[in-house]
Amino acid sequence: MHIDAHTHLDFFKENIEKAIEDINENEILTLANSMDIESYIKNKGYSKQSKFIKPCFGIHPWKAAEYKGSLENLISYIEESEIIGEIGLDYVWVEDISTYEAQRRIFNFILEESIKRNKYVSIHTKGAEEEIYNALKRNNYNKAIIHWYSGEISTLEKYIKLGCYFTVSVDIGYCDKANEVLDKIPLSKLLIETDGPTALEWVNGEYGYPSAIIDVAKKVSDYKKIELDDLLRSIEENYLKIIN
Numbered sequence: 001m002h003i004d005a006h007t008h009l010d011f012f013k014e015n016i017e018k019a020i021e022d023i024n025e026n027e028i029l030t031l032a033n034s035m036d037i038e039s040y041i042k043n044k045g046y047s048k049q050s051k052f053i054k055p056c057f058g059i060h061p062w063k064a065a066e067y068k069g070s071l072e073n074l075i076s077y078i079e080e081s082e083i084i085g086e087i088g089l090d091y092v093w094v095e096d097i098s099t100y101e102a103q104r105r106i107f108n109f110i111l112e113e114s115i116k117r118n119k120y121v122s123i124h125t126k127g128a129e130e131e132i133y134n135a136l137k138r139n140n141y142n143k144a145i146i147h148w149y150s151g152e153i154s155t156l157e158k159y160i161k162l163g164c165y166f167t168v169s170v171d172i173g174y175c176d177k178a179n180e181v182l183d184k185i186p187l188s189k190l191l192i193e194t195d196g197p198t199a200l201e202w203v204n205g206e207y208g209y210p211s212a213i214i215d216v217a218k219k220v221s222d223y224k225k226i227e228l229d230d231l232l233r234s235i236e237e238n239y240l241k242i243i244n
């Protein structure tokens, strides 16, 4: 059994049917993260085509400034969604600093409402690693899946101490930073992900169908020098702790 703990199925656009077929054929349990409400509704639709797809509601930091509704309107989605994602802050890829206030407003609201409901949150921390760590720490909350971490190792160590989970992504085997992060993450907190078709494309030019997760697992198993089956079992155990 494969588990893709963070992807974006709506990014497949016209290739979505092929992507869902790939998920079903390879039996890939998939946490389908959302960018906004529209994206969440699409993910809920895809989940009707596959028992392996779990739609997750979130508003991505890239979409935060576009959200014009009231924060209260988000509560029903948070309540409905078993796992929350993608939420977070991005001070690197988002250069327009005028969006940062909106990012913080949405992130802090969804995080607080998720904490009240004891839900796991999948978090994008780009350039905001310390700020997000502080938000979790302040609430003494570790039900977080830190997605594709690429910040300072000293901050990573703080997240590890807090007891968060982490996803390693498609750049494993291509990027020293990914190896350095993987070195630190305890096996008992490790998950893997593909982050949609464009993430692998960004890394090596290949369009990333869901089964790219199999290659991520192999690369992690080679790098960690653990048997692939042992790694997959460990990832499954971690995932089960999250959904219980």
Ligand SMILES: [Zn+2]
Residues within 6 Å of the ligand: 006, 007, 008, 033, 086, 147, 195
């Ligand atoms: Zn993502």
